[in-house]
Amino acid sequence: MTAPDLTVDIGGLELLNPVMTASGTFGYAREFDHYIDLNRLGGIIVKGLSLKPSKGNPPPRIVETDCGMLNAIGLENVGIDGFIKDKLPFLATLRPPIITNIYGKTVEEYARLAERIESLDAVNGLEVNISCPNVKQGGVAFGSDPKIAAEVVTAVREKTTKHLMVKLSPNVTDIALMARVVEDAGADALSLINTITGMAVDLSTRRPKLANVTGGLSGPAIKPVALRMVWQVAQVVKIPIVGVGGIMNATDALEYMMVGATAVQVGTANFVNPGSTMAIIDGIHKWLQQEGLDNITQLIGTLVVD
Template identity: 80%
Template sequence: MTTPDLSVDIGGLTLNNPVLTASGTFGYAREFEHYMDLNRLGGIIVKGLSLTPAKGNPPPRIVETDCGMLNAIGLENVGVEAFIKDKLPFLETLDPPAIANIYGKTVDEYGALAERLETLDAVKGLEVNISCPNVKEGGIAFGSDPKLAHQVVKVVRAKTTKHLMVKLSPNVTDITQIARVAEDAGADALSVINTVTGMAVDLATRRPRLANVTGGLSGPAIKPIALRMVWQTAQVVGIPVVGVGGIMNATDALEFIMVGATAIQVGTANFVNPDSTVAIIDGMIAWLRENKIDDIKQLIGTLVTGD
């Protein structure tokens, strides 16, 4: 059997395969060049960018948990200007499209970032992290308030013609409400989900294990939550959904596609096995061949829930 067609379209951006790297888990790609052929990836989403460099939170800021990990890195990054000068030239040498994950503390910061990246041909798309606190609204996360979420996406959409993906927070009552809002404001695709808020405690010291007290839970522990939210979201929006959350192998990835994801992102698995993404691509090919499916798009949203 010939190699199955793995190409997908996530709202105007065509990928050779549906495997993307999750922001914050793959650096700026160069960190992984000795572990794999980076050109085999479907797309590369870089570490979250802010207008100015950010130091992040004090340590300890990563804690391993049962079936996952908690992180409170605090979105440490080099800032958009250093990214353009020092990181983007390497990404330009690669075949997979580079997608910049952006975040801000105000709506204006999101808009300014989108405007700064708009003129860069090497950046093929933006992923908007709306899980950040709005400092002008008492710290409420943009992604937990429909009005604020709509405002951010609308401003970014007005500043860019690039592919626009919005990363949804799971820390909400109804993710479908935020999904519809993001679509209405101009998103081309949605990535579902970001990390789940959690904490870990050291019984001996009676202190939290993270200096920040709480952090974002990722890894296999959140996969059932992510699967559910991808399935829910895919049923209510007309734009592609990119599944993320606890994907460790090809079986996990294919399950997300079956519940409605057009593509997937690999995150925590990169820390466990740095060539997890390529292993997932190979596993997808093997499964599709075994099941005589010649195009991955035939699997999208095929979950059977009735009799």
């Protein structure tokens, strides 16, 4: 029997298979080099980058919760110069497409980052994180205001010819509206969802468990919400969707594809099992063989809704 074809196209960027790493959970890839074959990944999305290095939030900034975890890392990163000097040389040796997740405090910062990355041949695309405080708009997250989200995506699109994926926040009233807005602004693909805002408290100390008080909830707890949002967005956009949220095994990944995702990102599972991405790729391959399917694209968007 011929091996199933796992290649997918997410808006002009071809992946060997639909399994990508989620930004912030995989470092800059080298951290996992001793655990998995990095060249088997569909795509690598690195830790979120800003113009200047950031120390992030003070600890404690990660706490385990029921069916997931909360994090308030605060987007700690080496900055674009540190990335180019210390991280990119290793990434350039790898086969999978490299995507840089970027964030800024202003629209101008997003644009400047995109302009810097445009000249990097080893980088294949950008994932724009619009779930960040906008200091010029009174702390409103870019991803919760359609007008500001469109401004960010438009500004980035004007500065880069590379693949442009926009990561949507679930902390909005209408996820479909946000998806349509960023599609119209020039996105090649969408990734959703980002973490859901949550908190945890310590009854004995009567204090929050995170120094930041609130954090982003990820893991299996958010999968039903993420699946619903991917399905909703798939009904209203023409560009590919990358599903994110609580993907711990191949079944989870396949469910996302069935509701309309073309690819997936694995995040929290990397903390539980550094080899989870490899197991998910193998599991997808095995399921396709069992189902007699010769191409993974035959599964995308096949959910039956009466």
